[in-house]
Amino acid sequence: MNKPLVGAFLAALLLGAGVAPAVAAEPAGSTSEVSAEAAPQAKYTAPDTVPAAKAVTFAGTVALSNCSGSVVRSPDAAPTDPALVLSNGHCMESGFPGPGEVVVDQPSSRTFTLLNASGSGVGTLRASKIAYGTMTDTDLSLYELTSTYQQIEDSYGIRALELETAHPTAGTAITVASGYWKRTYSCDIDGFVHQLKEGRWTWKDSVRYTPECRTIGGTSGSPVIDDATGKVVAVNNTGNESGQECTDNNPCEVDENGEVTVREGINYAQQTYNMVPCIGAGSKIDLTREGCALPKP
Numbered sequence: 001m002n003k004p005l006v007g008a009f010l011a012a013l014l015l016g017a018g019v020a021p022a023v024a025a026e027p028a029g030s031t032s033e034v035s036a037e038a039a040p041q042a043k044y045t046a047p048d049t050v051p052a053a054k055a056v057t058f059a060g061t062v063a064l065s066n067c068s069g070s071v072v073r074s075p076d077a078a079p080t081d082p083a084l085v086l087s088n089g090h091c092m093e094s095g096f097p098g099p100g101e102v103v104v105d106q107p108s109s110r111t112f113t114l115l116n117a118s119g120s121g122v123g124t125l126r127a128s129k130i131a132y133g134t135m136t137d138t139d140l141s142l143y144e145l146t147s148t149y150q151q152i153e154d155s156y157g158i159r160a161l162e163l164e165t166a167h168p169t170a171g172t173a174i175t176v177a178s179g180y181w182k183r184t185y186s187c188d189i190d191g192f193v194h195q196l197k198e199g200r201w202t203w204k205d206s207v208r209y210t211p212e213c214r215t216i217g218g219t220s221g222s223p224v225i226d227d228a229t230g231k232v233v234a235v236n237n238t239g240n241e242s243g244q245e246c247t248d249n250n251p252c253e254v255d256e257n258g259e260v261t262v263r264e265g266i267n268y269a270q271q272t273y274n275m276v277p278c279i280g281a282g283s284k285i286d287l288t289r290e291g292c293a294l295p296k297p
Helices: 008-016 149-156 273-278
Strands: 061-063 068-073 082-087 102-107 111-115 121-134 140-148 173-178 183-198 201-209 223-226 232-239 252-254 267-271
Touching: 068 149, 068 173, 068 223, 068 232, 082 121, 082 149, 082 232, 121 149, 140 149, 173 232, 183 232, 201 232
Parallel strands: none
Antiparallel strands: 061 068, 061 111, 068 082, 082 140, 102 121, 111 121, 121 140, 173 183, 173 223, 183 201, 183 252, 201 267, 223 232, 232 267
16 A cells, blocks of 8 residues: 555655655644634535636645545535545554445544645644545545535635546546645556455455556545546555565456456556445435445445
8 A cells, every 4th residue: 555654754764765655744734724613604616617627736635644635526515515535444543444344434533634726735624524434345435524515615715626427447647646745646547457456455446557656655545636627536545566466565466367467666546436326415425325336334
């Protein structure tokens, strides 16, 4: 995995040595915080009036204490719905969920530094709970916030990133936007992996990047954004660091016939279109909704 991090000084030393960092500290952000109780109400611009993104920026991305993430919405989200933050399952403060483990509606008061287009921290968002989290079949977490989409836009002028509803295609130009490092990585979708195995975990239909996206520790949870549409198509989560086979930090690819391939230096993400059907009214995660195929507890 693109390891979650703790302790900025050591991270800087490691980066200076050209080694992927194992630790780092939470980036500083504004001390202002918006909540559902306190934020002002104002007119919300309907999502369908917003043109497709012309360039990928950091607007809507967030920095966690140990990872990256983004404020995301489904196409049907209402302005008054609680906002959701997308990251990795292995970035949850409760630790890595085991194979087969699914976290649903777990209380959380975790905070996130919200970034603007240039990558500056403009405020602090707070979770009310981990709405969903797992490392089974995929590697994702969704936090429900105490503030709504409209309150975030009113307070900071920042709109949530929209989740794509369709399976991405190979050859698509993408950008991985890390709120933790305030750094972007640009490449293409190289293809899709039947099974991606790393240590005890197995992920299905993973996105494989072309070599240009050399993501590092702390980029875990970054949104993978389609350059043409500005929509989120995946969440960055891992890469093969040293050419080992199927070990921690060295995922291997397994095809339909069981053949194993190791691609040293190549990085991966987990698709997000398949979680959109699981998001119901009020941003509630409903695993019984039609079309929802996320693992269940």
